[in-house]
Amino acid sequence: MVDIAEPVAARPARRFRFLLDRPDVLGAVFVAPAILYVLLLVGVPFLLAVYYSVSAYTIYDPSWRFVGLTNFAQVLRNPVFIETLGNTFLFTFASQLLGLILGKFGALLLLRPFPGRRIVRALIILPWAVPIALASVAWEWMFDSLYSVINWTLIAAGIIERSNAPNWLGNPHLAMLCVVVVNAWRFFPFAIVIFLAGITAVPQDVIDAATVDGAGFWRRNYQIIIPMTLPIVAVGLIFGIVFTFTDLSVVYLLTNGGPVNATSVLGFQGFQVGIVSGDVAHGAAISLFMLPVLLLVVAGMLRFIRRREI
Amino acid sequence: MAAVLTRDIIKKFADVSAVDGITLTVPDGEFMVLLGPSGCGKTTFLRIICGLEKQTSGDLLIDGNVVNDMPPRARGVAMMFQSYGLYPHYTVRNNIAFPLRTQGVSRAEIAKKVEWASRLLGIERLLDRRPRQLSGGERQRVALARALVREPTVLLLDEPLSNLDAKLRASARQDIKHFQQRVGVTTIYVTHDQVEAMGMGDRIAVIEQGRVRQVGTPMEIYNDPADRFVATFVGTPPMNLLSRDGKYLGFRPENFLPSDMIDDGDGGIAEFSFRVDRSEYLGSERIVYGVIEGFDAHVVTAKLPPAHVAEESIRPGEWHPFGVRRSALRYFDQDGKRVVRQ
Secondary structure (H helix, E strand, O other): OOOOOOOOOOOOOOOOOOHHHOHHHHHHHHHHHHHHHHHHHHHHHHHHHHHHHOEOOOOOOOOOOEOOOHHHHHHHHOHHHHHHHHHHHHHHHHHHHHHHHHHHHHHHHHHOOOOOHHHHHHHHOHHHHOOHHHHHHHHHHHOOOOOOHHHHHHHHOOOOOOOOOOOOOOOHHHHHHHHHHHHHHHHHHHHHHHHHHHHHOOOHHHHHHHHHOOOOHHHHHHHHHHHHHHHHHHHHHHHHHHHHHOOOHHHHHHOOOOOOOOOOOHHHHHHHHHHHOOOHHHHHHHHHOHHHHHHHHHHHHHHHHHHHOO | OOOEEEEEEEEEEOOEEEEEEEEEEEOOOOEEEEEOOOOOOHHHHHHHHHOOOOOOEEEEEEOOEEOOOOOHHHHOEEEEOOOOOOOOOOOHHHHHHHHHHOOOOOHHHHHHHHHHHHHHOOOHHHOOOOHHHOOHHHHHHHHHHHHHOOOOOEEEEEOOOOOOOHHHHHHHHHHHHHHHHHHOOEEEEEEOOHHHHHHHOOEEEEEEOOEEEEEEOHHHHHHOOOEHHHHHHOOOOOOEEEEEOOEEEEEOHHHOEEHHHOOOOOOOEEEEEEEEEEEEEOOOOEEEEEEEOOOOOOOEEEEEOOOOOOHHHOOOOOEEEEEEEHHHOEEEOOOOEEEOOO
16 A cells, blocks of 8 residues: 555644635625614714704703603694695605606607717706706796796797796795706606616517507507506605605705795705704704605505516 | 408618518418528518518508508507517406407407407416416417407417427417417418428418518428528428539438338439438437438438338448439529429
8 A cells, every 4th residue: 555645734724714705704894884874874863863852952052851742742833844844745746746757758758769869868867967056056047036037038938028927936836836846857867767767678579569459659658668667667756755855955045945934845944943043952853754754655655566566 | 350462562771671572462361471590581571561660662451451551550460479578567357458448449348358368268267367477388378369359350470489398389389270260360470480380381481581482381382492492491301402513403301212112103213322421310210311422522311210221221331222203303403493304
C-alpha cells in the first residue's frame, strides 16, 4: 500500500470569513438602512405626534401634561376643522378623478404612433418633474385677479365681459376648482405612465378577439381594456390618494387656504395650527385625523385588487 | 354561412410584401386549410379576411358582397386565435356571451345560445369559472364556443392547436372537424403542421412567401404536387428529388422499395442501385437513408414496412436493387414546375 496523499493538519476554520455569503445575513445588511430610515424619520415622529395629540404641548409651554382626548374633542367642535375635512375629501377625489381621466386619454393618444411621439412623451412628464413651487408661481399668474391670462383669452374670444371676469382665487368655489385643476395637472403624467403600463400589458390577441367579436372602440375600451388594467390603475390610485390627502403644497402656494378657509385641507390646517401658531398638540390632533381615513382607503383598495385579480 | 372569395390580395408592410397576390375561392361550408412555413403570410391573409388588417390592394368578397371597407364587426366572421384571446376578467359564460352582447341580442336569446354552444362543446360545467382556472384543452373549447355561438358567416382559425400537447392535439383535431361538419360553417384554418392540414382539410392551399403554390384536396397535394416546394414541404420524409441536367425527378419514400417487393403494375418499374448509409427503426416503419448510383450525392430516403424487411438484410454500406413504379414518378422542370411526361 502506498499513501496517496499526505495527511493534512486541519486548519481551524474562520467562523466569520464567509459571513457575507449567507443570504440571510447579507439581506439583513442591505435592508437595514431602509428600515432604520423608516423607523427614525417616520416611526419616531409618528409616535411623537400621537403623544403630542393627547398632551397640552405648545411651543410656549412645552409641558408633557397628559390631557386625554380633549384635543380631539375641541378640534371636532371647531366648524373650520369640519369644513377643512370636507375640503380635503373634495380636493383629493376631484383632483384624482380629473387626473385619471386626463391620464387615460393621454395614454390612448400616446399609444398611437405619430411623428414626434418620443418628444411629446418626454414633454408630458414635465408637470411631474417641474418643482411645484415654480409651477405654482406660473399658475398663480394665470389665475391672477388682474392679469389672468385665462381671463384675457376668454375676453378676447368674446366668451366673457371684462366687467364680470371671474376672480379665480378670490371666489371660494373657483379657488377650490383652481387647486383641484393644478393638482390634477401635477398628477396626470403619473396617471399616463400607469395607464400606458396597464394598456400595453393587455395581450394584443385579447383586443383583436374583441374587435372580431364585434366590439367597437368604446366597448373595447370599457368592457375589455379598462377592466383588465383596473388592478394596476388601482395601485396608482392608492398612491395618488395617499399623496394628495396628505399634501399641502398646492394649497399653501396658490391660495394659502383662502379665501376664508375655502381651500384649507388637513395638511395645511395641521401646519397652520401646529407650526405657525405653535399649538403643537392641536396641530398633531388635526393631522392624526388623516390616519383612519387613509387606513380605510388603502385597506379597501387592496381588498378590491385582490378580488379583481385575474 | 357564406362563401369567401379573394381577388389578387396584396399586403405590403413598408417595402415587404407579406401577402403577394392571393386569389382564392372558399365555397360555402368548406373546410379550407392554409398550409405554409412560418412567416409565409398565411396569418396576415387571415387577419385581412377578418378585417384586423387592411389589404394594400385586391378585393375581398364574403357572401358575394365586397367587404374591403367594412369594419370587422360588420363582416360577421369569427376568429379563434393561437393563444385563444379569452377575456380573463370574464367568466366562461360571459366570454361566450360577449359576441352576442356586442350585437344587442336579447338576454333570453343570449342565455339560450350560450347553453347551445356550451352543450355542443361539452363545457356546461365550466360556465362559471374564469379562463385562468381552465386547462389548455378547456380554454381551446371555450374559444371555439365563443367563435361558434353567433353562427358566423365564416370561421377563421389561426393555429388553434399549437398550444396543446401532442396527445390532446390529436383529439382536438377530431373535435374541430366534427363541430365544423355539424354546424356546417365555412372554415379557414391556418397551420404550419401538415398532419393537421392533411387530416382536416377538405382542400389545402399551400402558401409560400405570400403566394399560393397549389390548391387542392389533400390527396392531390400529396400525390400530384404542383412544384418542387409543395413536393418537399408536404410529406415526412419529403419527396425524393433527383436532379439531372437541371431537371428533377421525384418520388415518395414509401414508393421507393426493394425491387423484389414491387409488383410491376401497368407502366413498369424504374430501377436504381441504392447504397444504404443508415436506417432508423420507427416501429410502424423503417426509414432508410442512402444514395443512388449515377445521381449527385443527394440523400435519398426510403420508407419500408419493417415487417417485410429484416434489419440484417439491409446493412449500411451495401448496394441493393431498388425501384419505383413508373406511375409514381413525378417530373419537374428547371423552374421547379411540375411537367407531365409520357
